[in-house]
Amino acid sequence: xALVYQYPRRTICKSGTSMRMxxxxxxxxxxxxxxxxxxxxxxxxxxxxSTVNSAIxxxxxxxxxxFPISHPNLSFSSMTVLNAYLEDRGLYLCGAPGEGNxxxxxxxxxxxxxx
Amino acid sequence: GDSVTQTEGLVTLTEGLPVMLNCTYQTxxxxxxxxxxxxxxxxxxxxxxxxxxxxxxxxxxxxxxxxKSSSSFHLQKSSAQLSDSALYYCAxxxxxxxxxxxxxxxxxxxxx
Numbered sequence: 505x506a507l508v509y510q511y512p513r514r515t516i517c518k519s520g521t522s523m524r525m526x527x528x529x530x531x532x533x534x535x536x537x538x539x540x541x542x543x544x545x546x547x548x549x550x551x552x553x554s555t556v557n558s559a560i561x562x563x564x565x566x567x568x569x570x571f572p573i574s575h576p577n578l579s580f581s582s583m584t585v586l587n588a589y590l591e592d593r594g595l596y597l598c599g600a601p602g603e604g605n606x607x608x609x610x611x612x613x614x615x616x617x618x619x
Numbered sequence: 620g621d622s623v624t625q626t627e628g629l630v631t632l633t634e635g636l637p638v639m640l641n642c643t644y645q646t647x648x649x650x651x652x653x654x655x656x657x658x659x660x661x662x663x664x665x666x667x668x669x670x671x672x673x674x675x676x677x678x679x680x681x682x683x684x685x686x687k688s689s690s691s692f693h694l695q696k697s698s699a700q701l702s703d704s705a706l707y708y709c710a711x712x713x714x715x716x717x718x719x720x721x722x723x724x725x726x727x728x729x730x731x
């Protein structure tokens with residue numbers, strides 16, 4: 505079946521360093537990928553929507569300079585958190601559209617801790 | 620723009636009592652509504668979804684009915700279990716876009 509695989513599941517980085525996370529579509533083609541962040545005690549915020557062969561659309565409060573995203577093909581996307589600080593802690597979720605009327609598919613997330 | 624409102628941040632009730640978690644939404648388009656459940660240190664999992672007006676949808680003992688007239692999609696269960704304790708998110712995907720807008724979430728705690 506179709507699923508979204510995210511790697512790593514958990515990571516820790518030092519304040520001011522960068523961390524890259526990956527999202528893999530398995531069993532289907534992800535023409536677009538959405539990245540979300542759930543900060544501690546908060547809901548999920550959409551960071552950006554990435555569509556293959558199109559410009560990446562960032563939501564307000566999120567920028568390419570801080571969260572560069574790569575989406576080189578229909579099965580892979582990556583996002584880097586540059587210069588991470590405490591406010592970047594949280595669960596980062598990658599999602600892709602489900603087929604037909606199916607719900608979007610989400611990975612298990614990458615949990616980022618910043619020391 | 621589109622939005623989802625969950626009025627209760629925290630709901631605490633005793634095992635065996637009925638559960639109702641509120642969700643209302645705003646959108647100018649036709650839409651899909653979803654309920655997700657997130658247990659501690661896990662990613663959210665899909666619980667229910669609907670796009671059909673006035674049709675009850677059920678899964679794992681929970682049910683919800685999308686009412687477009689009142690823009691609501693409340694989550695209900697007849698009898699709460701201890702294992703239902705979790706964070707519940709209502710979310711919508713409006714027509715033309717698949718990415719979700721999440722509500723603020725409701726923490727449900729079921730006590731023995």
